[in-house]
Amino acid sequence: SQQGEEDPQALSIQEGENATMNCSYKTSINNLQWYRQNSGRGLVHLILIRSNEREKHSGRLRVTLDTSKKSSSLLITASRAADTASYFCATDASNSGYALNFGKGTSLLVTP
Amino acid sequence: GAVVSQHPSWVICKSGTSVKIECRSLDFQATTMFWYRQFPKQSLMLMATSNEGSKATYEQGVEKDKFLINHASLTLSTLTVTSAHPEDSSFYICSARDSRAQYFGPGTRLTVT
Numbered sequence: 001s002q003q004g005e006e007d008p009q010a011l012s013i014q015e016g017e018n019a020t021m022n023c024s025y026k027t028s029i030n031n032l033q034w035y036r037q038n039s040g041r042g043l044v045h046l047i048l049i050r051s052n053e054r055e056k057h058s059g060r061l062r063v064t065l066d067t068s069k070k071s072s073s074l075l076i077t078a079s080r081a082a083d084t085a086s087y088f089c090a091t092d093a094s095n096s097g098y099a100l101n102f103g104k105g106t107s108l109l110v111t112p
Numbered sequence: 113g114a115v116v117s118q119h120p121s122w123v124i125c126k127s128g129t130s131v132k133i134e135c136r137s138l139d140f141q142a143t144t145m146f147w148y149r150q151f152p153k154q155s156l157m158l159m160a161t162s163n164e165g166s167k168a169t170y171e172q173g174v175e176k177d178k179f180l181i182n183h184a185s186l187t188l189s190t191l192t193v194t195s196a197h198p199e200d201s202s203f204y205i206c207s208a209r210d211s212r213a214q215y216f217g218p219g220t221r222l223t224v225t
Contacts, residue, residue, distance in 0.1 A: 035216075042205065042218035043156075088155060098209055099146055102156040 006089060006103040014111055019076040021106040023089030024069075030092045032065055033100070034074050037086045046074075046087075079110045114140050116208045118217035125196055125224055133191045133220045135206030141186035142208035147179075150203040150219075162189050196224040 006023045013019055025032070034046040049056045049065045049072065056063045062075040076083055086107050090100040115138040125131050135145060144163050148156040160181050162168040168181035180192040189208075193200055205219040 040203075040221070043216045045216070090156075092214075098144060098214060099158050099161055100156075100207075100214065101158070102148075104155045 006087070006106045008106060009104070010107040010109070012109040012111065013079055015079060015081055017079055017110075019079050019083070019108055019110070021074045021087055021089075021108070023072045023074070023103050025072075025089075025091045025101070025103075026070065027091075027093050029067075032063075032072050033090045033092070034061075034063060034072075035088045035090060035102075037088065037105075039085075043088075076108075079108075081110050081112050084108060084110045114208075114210065114213070114215040116142075116206065116215045116217040118204075118206055118220050120220060121218065122221040123223070125222070127197055127224055128195055130192055130194045131196055131222060133193075133204055133206075133222075135189045135191070135208065135217050137187045137208040137210075137215070140208075140210045142189075142210060143186070144209045145183055145189040146207045146209070146214070147181060147189075147191050148205045148207070150205060152203075156205060159191075193222065196222070198224045200224050 029051055031048055031050045033048045035043045037043050047058045047063050049063050060077045065072045086105045088105045089103045117136045119134045146161050147159040149159050150156045158171050159174045160168045160170045162181045162183040164183050164186050170176045183189040201224045203219050203221050207214050207216045
């Protein structure tokens with residue numbers, strides 16, 4: 001069952017600004033991942049954070065994980081028009097057999 | 113890096129016909145493969161989990177007789193949409209897992225007219 005919930009559903013910002021997306025989940029997890037999807041295309045894996053990690057960085061991406069609140073955030077700094085896409089969090093639950101549960105996603109629009 | 117391919121990339125078929133979608137792990141052996149479905153402007157929903165040589169495990173609400181999954185080898189899983197209807201039109205994405213991670217295919221867009 002789908003357990004990740006992202007907010008906001010949609011976000012529109014200007015180039016250079018930071019974009020923050022949040023994700024909440026319901027059950028215990030092994031790890032949480034963030035993916036990006038351009039319209040009509042496949043998924044691009046962005047970053048994975050394990051349940052025993054609290055923060056992770058990759059380039060302009062910063063992910064935090066709060067297992068006590070069952071939530072995660074994805075921060076994209078100095079956004080670019082090319083960052084326009086949908087962003088999904090996905091959790092790998094302890095009892096899911098490694099199947100991923102995806103959140104509803106945040107649609108990000110970065111305008112020049 | 114690990115690559116997963118899907119074939120075809122897109123397909124248009126008439127209502128009532130069957131469509132087969134292939135998912136291949138190109139450079140690794142996949143212990144498990146997953147099939148997801150994504151309707152427009154929605155998220156991915158897990159349809160089924162398949163392990164090589166055994167029957168697929170379907171998620172609640174997914175008709176196993178309509179969505180036939182065959183996982184004949186460690187590098188190939190197929191999803192057959194039988195007697196397709198317009199409401200089956202969707203983006204179907206597979207993923208394959210090895211011992212370390214899960215890798216997604218590029219997706220197959222199915223349109224049933």
